[in-house]
Each structure stands twice: as structure tokens, then as C-alpha cells.
Amino acid sequence: MATRRGILLHTCCAVCLEAVFPAIEALGFSARPFFYNPNIHPFREFEKRLRAVEVACDVHKVSLIADREYGLATYLERIAPAGDIRCLECYALRMDRAAREAVSAGIEAFTTTLLVSGHQKHDDVARAGREAAEKHGIEFFYRDWRELMSSGIEAARKRSLYRQQYCGCIWSEYERFGPKKDEGRG
Numbered sequence: 492m493a494t495r496r497g498i499l500l501h502t503c504c505a506v507c508l509e510a511v512f513p514a515i516e517a518l519g520f521s522a523r524p525f526f527y528n529p530n531i532h533p534f535r536e537f538e539k540r541l542r543a544v545e546v547a548c549d550v551h552k553v554s555l556i557a558d559r560e561y562g563l564a565t566y567l568e569r570i571a572p573a574g575d576i577r578c579l580e581c582y583a584l585r586m587d588r589a590a591r592e593a594v595s596a597g598i599e600a601f602t603t604t605l606l607v608s609g610h611q612k613h614d615d616v617a618r619a620g621r622e623a624a625e626k627h628g629i630e631f632f633y634r635d636w637r638e639l640m641s642s643g644i645e646a647a648r649k650r651s652l653y654r655q656q657y658c659g660c661i662w663s664e665y666e667r668f669g670p671k672k673d674e675g676r677g
């Protein structure tokens with residue numbers, strides 16, 4: 492039997508993992524999920540998403556590499572000054588760390604579940620992945636997985652995995668639940 496190629500799968504949440512993990516394994520990769528998301532706030536939300544990813548990894552019988560530290564300070568220091576381009580910085584922060592993690596784990600390529608989400612700035616995610624790959628001398632595996640999103644939602648629902656209501660940061664939480672531009676004004 493041919494040896495499957497290893498790939499580090501940066502994992503943003505359980506729903507996206509449920510969509511991408513089976514697909515990337517079906518392509519012949521041996522995927523190793525990696526949770527690094529200092530963009531998820533507040534702490535209890537961070538814990539819920541990490542826990543859901545752990546449960547999904549148990550279901551798929553794959554071991555998770557996780558940075559369990561709540562990285563609010565790191566995140567704010569790097570992202571707060573970015574203003575309107577905060578998502579680009581947020582992707583760059585996470586892709587850079589994923590590339591470094593793959594290199595130190597001796598895995599020759601990496602990718603991210605962010606590529607499955609229609610809510611993310613897809614081309615910017617891909618660009619951040621490629622730039623991190625070039626910087627660290629590793630391959631970034633790109634696929635447009637967006638058509639698989641509904642399968643991830645369905646799998647997460649079936650397994651009763653936590654499904655988040657906003658992207659992650661405190662700004663995105665406000666954009667999701669705060670008053671809309673034309674609301675709340677007299």
C-alpha cells in the first residue's frame with residue numbers, strides 16, 4: 492500500500508473540520524489537524540470551539556495538535572492596529588503559525604479549513620497561506636472547498652457538535668449581534 496502524504500490541517504472550528512477532513516483524506520493525504528485560533532473571543536467561546544474540534548478529532552480517530560492558550564493579548568497586539576484590514580492580519584497570523592508548526596513537526600505541507608467557508612475572504616486566506624509557505628519553505632496546499640460547507644454543517648449537526656454564530660473576534664461578535672447600520676436610530 493502506498494504511503495499517504497502528510498499534511499497539517501490548520502483547523503478553525505469543528506464544522507469546517509467536518510467538511511474538509513474527509514475530503515482531504517479522500518485525496519490520499521494523512522491529515523493532522525492543528526488548532527491555533529487566538530482570534531476566538533471571549534474565553535468561553537474559545538473553549539467551546541476547541542472542545543468541539545477535540546470531539547470531532549476523536550470521532551475521526553485522529554490526534555489533534557492544539558495551542559490551548561487563550562491568545563487574546565497576542566491577538567489584540569497584532570490585530571487592533573490593523574483597522575479595516577484586520578482579517579488579512581488575522582489570516583497572516585494563523586497561516587504563519589501553521590506553516591511554522593508544520594515545519595517543526597516535519598510535515599511537508601499545510602492547508603487550512605478556512606478555505607471551506609463562504610464567510611471568509613477566500614482569496615485573502617489563500618494569499619496568506621501562500622505567503623507563509625514561501626516564507627517558511629514549505630508547500631501550501633490550496634483547494635476551493637466551499638461547495639463542501641453544507642456537508643460540514645450536516646455532519647456537525649448529526650454529531651451535536653457546537654456550531655458558532657460569529658467568526659471569532661470581538662469585532663465580528665459585535666457585527667453579528669450589535670445594531671445594524673440602519674437600526675436603532677431615531
Ligand code: SF4
Nearest residue numbers: 578581658659660663
Ligand atoms: S472577522 Fe474573523 S477573520 Fe476577521 S479578524 Fe475577526 S476573527 Fe479574524
